[in-house]
Amino acid sequence: MTSATIAAARRAPLYKSLFAQVVAGLVLGIALGVLAPEFAVGLKFFSDxxxxxxxxxxxxxxxxxxxxxxxxxxxxxxVGRVGGKALIYFEVMTTVALAVGLILAYVIRPGVGMNINTASLDANALSAYAENAHKLQGGGFGAFILNIIPSTSFDAFARNDVLEVLFFAIVFGVSLALVGEPAKQVAELVDATSKVLFRAMGLIVRLAPLGVLGAVAYTVGKYGV
Incomplete structure (x- = not known):
């Protein structure tokens, strides 16, 4: 059955490949941005x-x-041992990612030649990043920890603050583990919910070609090829 599945996947037409669809969206976005820039700018809706x-x-x-x-x-x-290893891995890979980003910024210099009028840019676009940066200043480590703890669990989900959601998830998961057998049904419910959410993510990812089309078309149409 495994061999049959692999063979069927190999026989699948190219247009059904998500990678091929994303590449097609990229090429089409560039073409629309060059040939019909006003129309292409309106496609930003797809990426948003x-x-x-x-x-x-x-x-x-x-x-x-x-x-x-x-x-x-x-x-x-x-859990503690695995969590410690995960934390070390996260810190190391984050440092590597920052180093690569800095090197690429200085070597490739992305954005040079786009001739963007900075006066026309949205001044509030970086407000979220500026707010997060201010959290790291003045209050020290204690203030940083307080900003991780959500006011309420629902508030963390409502504001889509992943760090606060992660903190609540750790507390909730540890509590489930400590309760043990009486909370087995809750653990099974969480597991079943995660499977549904991953299925939903799979459906959303299928829209990636449209997202790429909208982002590239808008960028090329507004700022040039």
């Missing part, structure tokens, strides 16, 4: 909608995966 759909599903998935992982492990000592 796609990003909102992804943002909509991320926080619930993070919650369910973390809770199920901690509750399913059972032994909290094992």
């Amino acid at each position: 909608a796609f990003l909102k759909l992804i943002s909509m599903i991320v926080a619930p998935i993070v919650f369910c995966v973390v809770v199920h992982g901690i509750a399913g492990a059972g032994d909290l000592k094992k």
